[in-house]
Amino acid sequence: MQGIAHAIKEHAARLGFDACGIAEARQVEPQQRHCYARWLERGFNGCMDWAARYCDVRDNPQLLLDGARSVIMLALNYFPHRLQPAGAPQFAYYAYGRDYHEVMRERMRLLAAFIAQSTGETARCCVDTAPLRERYWAQQAGIGFIGMNNQLIIPGKGSYFFLGAIITTLALPADEPCRLTCGECRACLKTCPAHALSEDAAVDARRCLSCLTIEQRGQLPSWVGQVMGNRVYGCDACQQCCPHNRAAQPTSVVDFAPSSDFLNLTIAELCDLSPERFRSLFAHSAVKRTRVEGLRRNASLLAANLGITKPH
Numbered sequence: 182m183q184g185i186a187h188a189i190k191e192h193a194a195r196l197g198f199d200a201c202g203i204a205e206a207r208q209v210e211p212q213q214r215h216c217y218a219r220w221l222e223r224g225f226n227g228c229m230d231w232a233a234r235y236c237d238v239r240d241n242p243q244l245l246l247d248g249a250r251s252v253i254m255l256a257l258n259y260f261p262h263r264l265q266p267a268g269a270p271q272f273a274y275y276a277y278g279r280d281y282h283e284v285m286r287e288r289m290r291l292l293a294a295f296i297a298q299s300t301g302e303t304a305r306c307c308v309d310t311a312p313l314r315e316r317y318w319a320q321q322a323g324i325g326f327i328g329m330n331n332q333l334i335i336p337g338k339g340s341y342f343f344l345g346a347i348i349t350t351l352a353l354p355a356d357e358p359c360r361l362t363c364g365e366c367r368a369c370l371k372t373c374p375a376h377a378l379s380e381d382a383a384v385d386a387r388r389c390l391s392c393l394t395i396e397q398r399g400q401l402p403s404w405v406g407q408v409m410g411n412r413v414y415g416c417d418a419c420q421q422c423c424p425h426n427r428a429a430q431p432t433s434v435v436d437f438a439p440s441s442d443f444l445n446l447t448i449a450e451l452c453d454l455s456p457e458r459f460r461s462l463f464a465h466s467a468v469k470r471t472r473v474e475g476l477r478r479n480a481s482l483l484a485a486n487l488g489i490t491k492p493h
């Protein structure tokens with residue numbers, strides 16, 4: 182089985198994945214299940230009601246695929262070559278280019294087909310499409326560790342990576358889990374503009390700007406404007422300050438490159454964004470999740486906060 186594991190990793194590298202690791206498909210450890218339950222009890226999932234659903238499945242990838250034996254974890258770098266101008270309304274780096282669901286899925290399906298053709302076994306691709314603890318499995322598969330900022334940190338590479346999982350009935354030798362930790366560093370806890378992070382590495386989504394500006398529907402709490410700086414979609418502060426990201430290299434995925442239309446967006450344009458313009462800019466972008474109303478809401482809050490008059 183070492184041979185096929187090696188072949189799968191080589192094929193993943195040929196498909197452009199930056200990391201590939203393997204874990205045994207089994208129930209999540211009790212300690213992790215307890216942490217997640219506690220996170221929900223504290224209401225830290227905020228507006229993300231879906232996080233409280235399918236907990237039994239989230240705890241056991243064998244419930245996602247009959248006869249599952251292995252979880253193959255994959256990582257793809259999205260750190261942009263070119264950043265938005267500092268004065269522009271800031272989008273999280275992951276949303277600069279084409280929707281990662283599309284990009285990851287295309288590559289993962291090719292790898293799943295390779296597994297099926299080589300072994301006759303079944304493989305299911307999950308990229309935010311099933312209740313699965315991607316970061317936990319990436320840590321179990323030896324790819325990296327989960328930092329205090331709740332991101333998966335790949336040693337020597339940083340945290341600007343999309344994660345995807347292929348669950349398969351193929352029994353593969355598991356990699357050693359990554360045992361690294363943040364050590365004494367607490368930079369992200371000190372940097373988070375919304376004080377959403379805590380010592381127990383739990384993100385309070387009710388305070389996290391990423392969750393609020395993307396997932397929350399309707400009005401945002403009034404304090405958000407005071408802490409959002411010039412962020413209009415998501416927040417990278419707890420990654421930007423992380424020492425592991427000093428080593429971040431730009432992605433080689435052309436699909437993740439931002440368009441010049443995107444790079445030239447202004448707060449005034451976003452405040453007045455029509456549904457048609459939203460579609461033309463973001464139909465194939467992760468930004469569509471916030472919908473045109475959400476993006477206009479965020480931009481208006483930003484405009485009010487920065488004292489910019491809306492173009493009406």
Ligand code: SF4
Pocket residue numbers: 330372373374375376377378384388389390391392415416417418419420
């Ligand atoms: S994404 Fe921003 S608001 Fe959320 S935890 Fe990180 S730094 Fe804090």
Ligand code: SF4
Pocket residue numbers: 328329330331362363366367368369370419422423424425
């Ligand atoms: S900033 Fe420091 S504490 Fe936070 S995730 Fe990075 S290494 Fe860990």
